[in-house]
Amino acid sequence: MLGSFAVLRKQSLLGDAISHAALPGIAIAFLLTGAKDSNTLLLGALVSGLLGTFWIRGIIKKTHLKSDTALGLILSLFFGFGMLLLTFIQKQPNANQAGLDKYLFGQAATLLESDVWMMAIVTGICLFVLLLFWKEFKILLFDADYTKTLGFNTKIIDILITSFIVLAIVLGLQTVGVVLMSAMLLAPAAAARQWTNSLSIMVFLAALFGAFSGVFGTAISASQNNLSTGPVIVIVASVFVLFSFVFSPSRGLLFKQIRFIKNRRDLQLHKTLAFMYNIVESHENISHPHAIKILNNFQGYTKGTLQKLVSKNYVVLQGNMWSLTEDGFKTAANLYSQQTDNNE
Amino acid sequence: MKNKIAVKVDDLTVAYNYKPVLWDIDLEIPEGVLMAIVGPNGAGKSTLIKSILGILKPIAGSVTIYDKPYEKQRQLVAYVPQKGSVDWDFPTTALDVVKMGTYGSLGWIKRPGQKEKKAALEALEKVGMLPFKNRQISQLSGGQQQRIFLARALVQNAAIYFMDEPFQGVDATTEIAIINILKELRKAGKTVIVVHHDLQTVPEYFDWVTFLNVKKIATGPVKDIFNDDNLTKTYGINYKVSIQE
Ligand SMILES: Nc1ncnc2c1ncn2[C@@H]1O[C@H](COP(=O)(O)OP(=O)(O)OP(=O)(O)O)[C@@H](O)[C@H]1O
Ligand SMILES: [Mg+2]
Numbered sequence: 001m002l003g004s005f006a007v008l009r010k011q012s013l014l015g016d017a018i019s020h021a022a023l024p025g026i027a028i029a030f031l032l033t034g035a036k037d038s039n040t041l042l043l044g045a046l047v048s049g050l051l052g053t054f055w056i057r058g059i060i061k062k063t064h065l066k067s068d069t070a071l072g073l074i075l076s077l078f079f080g081f082g083m084l085l086l087t088f089i090q091k092q093p094n095a096n097q098a099g100l101d102k103y104l105f106g107q108a109a110t111l112l113e114s115d116v117w118m119m120a121i122v123t124g125i126c127l128f129v130l131l132l133f134w135k136e137f138k139i140l141l142f143d144a145d146y147t148k149t150l151g152f153n154t155k156i157i158d159i160l161i162t163s164f165i166v167l168a169i170v171l172g173l174q175t176v177g178v179v180l181m182s183a184m185l186l187a188p189a190a191a192a193r194q195w196t197n198s199l200s201i202m203v204f205l206a207a208l209f210g211a212f213s214g215v216f217g218t219a220i221s222a223s224q225n226n227l228s229t230g231p232v233i234v235i236v237a238s239v240f241v242l243f244s245f246v247f248s249p250s251r252g253l254l255f256k257q258i259r260f261i262k263n264r265r266d267l268q269l270h271k272t273l274a275f276m277y278n279i280v281e282s283h284e285n286i287s288h289p290h291a292i293k294i295l296n297n298f299q300g301y302t303k304g305t306l307q308k309l310v311s312k313n314y315v316v317l318q319g320n321m322w323s324l325t326e327d328g329f330k331t332a333a334n335l336y337s338q339q340t341d342n343n344e
Numbered sequence: 345m346k347n348k349i350a351v352k353v354d355d356l357t358v359a360y361n362y363k364p365v366l367w368d369i370d371l372e373i374p375e376g377v378l379m380a381i382v383g384p385n386g387a388g389k390s391t392l393i394k395s396i397l398g399i400l401k402p403i404a405g406s407v408t409i410y411d412k413p414y415e416k417q418r419q420l421v422a423y424v425p426q427k428g429s430v431d432w433d434f435p436t437t438a439l440d441v442v443k444m445g446t447y448g449s450l451g452w453i454k455r456p457g458q459k460e461k462k463a464a465l466e467a468l469e470k471v472g473m474l475p476f477k478n479r480q481i482s483q484l485s486g487g488q489q490q491r492i493f494l495a496r497a498l499v500q501n502a503a504i505y506f507m508d509e510p511f512q513g514v515d516a517t518t519e520i521a522i523i524n525i526l527k528e529l530r531k532a533g534k535t536v537i538v539v540h541h542d543l544q545t546v547p548e549y550f551d552w553v554t555f556l557n558v559k560k561i562a563t564g565p566v567k568d569i570f571n572d573d574n575l576t577k578t579y580g581i582n583y584k585v586s587i588q589e
Contacts, residue, residue: 132453139444143430145399150448150500151418197435197480 017075018169019181021052023082026103026173027089039118041103045170052078053166079178104177119171126164130203137161138199175214177230184230187237188213194248213237270335272305273314276324277332286329289321348410350375350504350535351396356405358388358395364403365391367559373537377552378530380540380566384579387557389539390426393506397423409504419448422502424493426509432482438492439477442467445499467495472521487514494522504535511542523549546570 022045029044052074059070130137139147140157148154169181176184192205217233246254272295279294280286295306306322309315314328324332353371357364366388373379381389394400396407398414409417422445445467446460456464468474471491476484484492490510497505505526511519526536526549540546546553546566553570555561555578562574 135447135450135455136452138436139447142434142436142441142444143425145394145397145429146423146425146444146496147447148399149397149418149421149423152447152452193435197437197482199435202435 016182017056017071017078018049018053018166019173019178020075020082021078022046022049022170022173023103023178024048024078024085025051025082027082027085030089031085039114042170042173045103045173046166048078049166049170050163053162057162082178103173104179122167122171126168129160129164133157133160134200175218175229176233177228180230180234183234184210184213184237187234187241191237191240191244194244194251209237209240213240268302268305269308273309273328273332274335276315276322277329277335280324280329286326287316287323289318289323292317292320292322295322348375349373350410351537352408352411353396354406354408356392356395356402356407358391358400358402365558366395366402369405369556369560371554371560371563373535373563374552375535376530376533378526378536378538378550379552379554380538380546380550381554381556382540382543382546382578383556383561387578389556390508392556393423393508393537393539397421397506419500420503422497422500422505424497424505424507424510427486427490427493427512432484432489434481436481437477438473438479438481438484438488439464439468441481441492442495442499445496448500463499463501464495467498468492470498470525471495486512487518490514491518491522494525498525502534505529505537507536507538509539509541511540543575 025044025046025048026041027044028048029041032044033040056070056074059073136147136152136157137160139150140152140154140161144154147157165185169185172181172184188206188209189202191209192202195205196202213233213236217236218229220236221227221229221232244252246252249255275295276290279290280288292306306315306317309328310317312328314325314331315322316325349372351371351373353369356366356369356371358366365386369392381392383389391400395402395405396414398407407414409420414421439461442464443456443460446456446463450456450460465474465477468477471494473488473491473495476488481489481492490512491514494507494510497507507526510522514522526538529536530551538550540550547570550566552564553566554563555569555574557578557580561578562569
């Protein structure tokens with residue numbers, strides 16, 4: 001759901017950076033408290049995720065590094081540090097580290113009921129805030145400078161959006177894992193974008209795709225004992241994306257191709273009809289027959305188009321002569337005026 | 345001389361890196377003028393507008409609108425950004441974009457309602473875009489997108505309008521339609537400031553002009569200061585414009 005905003009911001013890498021940045025937080029939280037319960041660990045993830053994000057912001061603002069570079073830098077820095085800590089923890093004799101690596105690839109099976117409740121509550125809060133500030137989010141994403149001139153404090157809106165993306169990611173860590181989290185964030189949104197041109201529907205669809213991938217993926221991984229949940233969920237989500245790219249009615253590749261071919265065929269037909277109309281127009285009687293040979297002067301003409309015109313009842317053939325029907329004449333005349341209309 | 349001063353800029357200096365792109369600009373724009381800002385590419389025209397509107401933070405200087413700091417007068421000012429500054433693939437419709445012009449007066453959280461919709465539709469009508477109101481913005485032509493931006497500013501019902509190249513990539517008919525709207529605004533007592541590139545049309549469209557190239561070269565009534573001397577100073581080459589009376 002919140003992934004929609006990341007996609008529209010063209011900050012797709014951000015999700016990746018945040019989730020990787022969360023890793024050292026988990027490790028540090030474990031080292032400090034020795035706790036294994038997920039709330040403490042996720043709190044650590046939240047803190048280090050936010051830290052990473054605002055660092056990235058700072059780097060982009062203060063230096064002239066491109067945002068990709070800044071993201072990459074923070075991502076590898078935090079992730080490297082996180083892995084280091086994890087290895088360190090594993091070497092500790094007393095540590096019961098078995099729980100930590102589930103954050104790498106995710107293991108929904110280890111979710112407790114309290115975790116699920118926690119997720120539901122936070123999601124609810126996110127949803128509420130999203131609805132509340134819908135107008136502000138929308139205008140900021142579309143035109144940040146203009147939003148400023150209207151008197152909105154764009155920094156606050158910005159921090160709000162970013163915090164929610166971070167929050168969503170951190171919550172998902174336990175199920176999907178650090179490595180694949182960004183895919184989980186972006187895939188549903190990318191798929192949803194294919195189906196709609198409205199922001200609200202896009203966000204709704206993204207949430208739906210996301211939820212479905214989650215449930216379906218978890219179900220599959222639960223039935224096959226040793227599968228990590230994260231990869232399965234992401235694969236399900238990717239299927240959505242693939243499907244959407246090919247089959248979406250307005251933006252999908254398949255329909256684009258079909259529409260293109262159909263348009264081209266229609267155009268051939270119309271051009272031929274227009275050509276005939278020009279010839280016929282110079283005669284008083286519309287249905288005066290003309291030789292088919294004349295049509296050879298027109299380069300777009302084929303036997304196929306002529307047959308089509310006949311089957312549409314625009315043209316009648318008599319031996320090697322043709323004439324326009326009343327219907328065909330009218331259609332052709334309309335075609336003409338339509339074209340001049342469109343030029344306006 | 346005209347009456348009140350609508351916009352006053354004092355000692356404005358702006359830099360992106362180390363080198364200032366605007367240097368010590370002093371500018372007074374009288375109320376009710378239709379003013380062109382002219383200057384070569386990179387002269388700092390967009391930067392000037394963005395600094396006046398508080399989008400960019402200047403190194404030094406101040407901006408007042410009707411004798412009060414800009415921050416207190418925001419609702420008097422409307423902005424038409426350069427068209428290339430936003431992502432037109434954003435999932436929204438023409439009407440929705442125009443409605444954004446009402447967000448400022450709505451403030452936080454409150455949603456646009458019937459009244460705002462009506463205002464937006466009227467603005468669309470004014471710029472001749474009513475038939476396209478439900479069109480996805482990515483499916484509009486460049487000139488149509490420009491008109492949507494204009495409509496969005498009109499909805500704000502401001503006293504002062506800043507427009508960054510509203511004629512960029514529009515055809516002759518649209519250009520005339522837009523300039524007529526601007527002249528109407530002036531007739532209603534509004535102040536309109538336009539970044540403009542076509543020097544030939546300056547005398548025909550505008551009554552006030554500012555020459556800018558990092559520094560302010562000149563500002564004043566078109567009939568007094570729009571001459572070869574100032575053009576040469578601004579553009580650096582010998583410029584000859586035949587002024588049609
Ligand atoms: N974001 C930025 N960072 C660094 N330098 C910038 C930035 N934006 C503009 N500049 C520089 O500032 C100077 C003024 O730019 P500005 O966009 O104000 O020019 P302009 O007069 O609007 O030009 P144009 O006619 O091409 O629109 C230019 O030299 C430009 O390279
Ligand atoms: Mg510019």
